Amino acid sequence: MxxxxxxxxxxxxxxxxxxxxxxxxxxxxxxxxxxxxxxxxxxxxxxxxxxxxVPGLIDVHTHLREPGYEEKETVPTGGRAAAAGGYTAIAAMPNTRPVTDSAAKIRQLKQLAAGTPVRVWPVGAATKGSLGEEAAEIAAMAESGACAVTDDGRGIQSAGMARQVLQLCAQSDLPLLEHCEDESIAGCGQLHGGRLAQKLKLPAIPVSSETVMLARDILLAGETQARLHLMHLSAAASVEILRLAKERGLPVTAEVTPHHLLLTENDVENLAALAKMKPPLRSAADRAALQSALAEGVIDIIATDHAPHTETEKNSSFADAPFGVVGLETAFPVLYTCLVEAGILTIDQLVDRMSCRPAAVFRLPGGTLKPGxxxxxxxxxxxxxxxxxxxxxxxxxxxxxxxxxxxxxxxxxxxxxxxxxxxxxxxx
Ligand SMILES: [Zn+2]
Known part of the structure; x- marks a missing residue:
């Protein structure tokens, strides 16, 4: 060549x-x-x-939907979307059908991804079927090439199970990626509990559903010395707890999505189900805290949480529509325009949070243009x-x-x- x-x-x-x-x-x-x-x-x-x-972007939080939900996305279409967005590597979430919860399924995903234009790093489930009841075969998945484990889509509800998973993660030197959502608090909540939730008469998803699990897992990571990565932070209160954990030198990292950095609960009024995601868009004060934590480096990574759904699903009523939005093809331009041009982040910080830091935290190749x-x-x-x-x-x-x-x-x-x-x- x-x-x-x-x-x-x-x-x-x-x-x-x-x-x-x-x-x-x-x-x-x-x-x-x-x-x-x-x-x-x-x-x-x-x-x-x-x-x-710049060094190619790395998305540590992509839902490729295959196998099982090919009407939403496939490994090839998601891979092409990534290449179109300037991404060179993506980490594929395991909440497919079946769930990627064994070494054999990690190998199958690698085969599926073989002809994809970008690098696809499989993430295994933390528990079998992501049901939160029994730990998955984390060591075997690590050997087969899983770069992390998660039950994303859900958090691990039982503190005991989370602790056991973190112990296994420590043994295999894999990070646990936690979707912080205590379901006993979140219930069937639909959006942030502000003015709009009242107006639309929809149940809220309180900030404490995020902070309670986040604080719990930080304590558990401290005790087990496992690498804990907190996904898609949404609230100022989460940032404050994360800041304390980092000051104490705990092995904790975190990500934030473009939509949580750029939108607020008020956008639900115009965007309807296109602003429905988990965790929900929160207040302007929450958004400001996420932006400054990212600039400071308290939040390490920008991840898309690329969550494709069909138009039919998203066109249904707000209450019936599924959670999530796509991000791979828009992340860099919207962040460049709304954060860098607005003086909130430098271009160097943006590239660091979208490429260098993801490579370092997830120990993946790339994230640099150093010779070799x-x-x-x-x-x-x-x-x-x-x-x-x-x-x-x-x-x-x-x-x-x-x-x-x-x-x-x-x-x-x-x-x-x-x-x-x-x-x-x-x-x-
Ligand atoms: Zn999630």
Whole structure:
């Protein structure tokens, strides 16, 4: 394969504290040099001047829906959506049908993902069938290539079961990804318990359903010394507990989604079921706390929680619609436009939280353009504006709250292992 030079782009690679105009040389699937000027020789030249070159984005929270819910998404359609969004790797959640709760099912998922344009890292279930009753075969799944375990979609309801899972995670050196939701508090809640819940006469999902489990698991992680990763934080109170845990040096990390960073409960009024997700969108004060915790690094990672559903499902009444929104094809541009251009985050922080930190926390390849690392690269156009159009998504899921939004930061080129998998919006 011919060597490739990405020529004249602005390279933003926080893993090397690099931010400037550089050429990037790629050969045999790896980044081989980053320098001011790399001679063309007989190399393939990709002119990226005026564009921004970053280590490929890594989404640690993607629902691919296959096997079992292929009408919502498949491994190939989700993989293409990822490549289209500038992602080079995604972690696939186990809440499929059947649930990915054994070494054999981890291997099956790897086979399913073999022809996918991006790297797919399987996540195993924490408990059998994600029912919360009996721990899954965590050690065997780790050996088969699971990068983490979770019962996502649900939290582990029993403290004793969570403790047992964390002990097994510690033995296998895998993180537990916790969806913090105490169902004895959340019940059949539909949205945040503010003005809108009263107006719509729908049951609320109190903040304590999140904080109670989050605090519980932080205590358990401290005791078991297992790696605990808290998924999709939604509330200022969660950030405060996380901050304390980090100050005490506990092995805890956390993520936040683009929708929790950008929307509030008030958006439910216009977006209806397109703003229905778990945990729910909360107050403007909660959103502000999530944004500043992300900027400070208290929250480590931005993860999409890409949750495709069919249009029929999402078009039903608010109470009947399923929870969740898609995110892979919109995350970078909406965050760039609404956080970086607004001065809330720097571009370096955004790339760090979407690429470098996910690689480090989940111990995955990528997240850097250091010579010798895999040539997983994304290129974005931060200059021109465009309108987000869900009808052009590669994902089967069109359930985005950001349709029609004018943004900058369009993904224009994605390389995985040195291979071009997306160029100018076309996925290969
Ligand atoms: Zn979840």
């Amino acid at each position: 011919r060597e490739i030079v990405l020529q004249g782009g602005t390279v933003v690679d926080p893993s090397q504290k690099l931010h400037g105009v550089y050429d990037v040389l790629i050969g045999e699937g790896k980044v081989t040099a980053v320098a001011r000027r790399i001679p063309a020789e007989d190399r393939m030249i990709l002119d990226v001047s005026g564009l921004t070159v 690392s895999p040539a997983d690269v994304a290129v974005f156009d931060l200059r021109s504006r465009y309108k987000i159009d869900k009808t052009r998504f590669y994902s089967k899921g069109k359930n985005t709250p950001f349709h029609g939004l004018t943004v900058r930061g369009r993904p224009v080129l994605t390389l995985v292992g040195g291979r071009i998998v997306m160029r100018n919006g076309k996925v290969y």
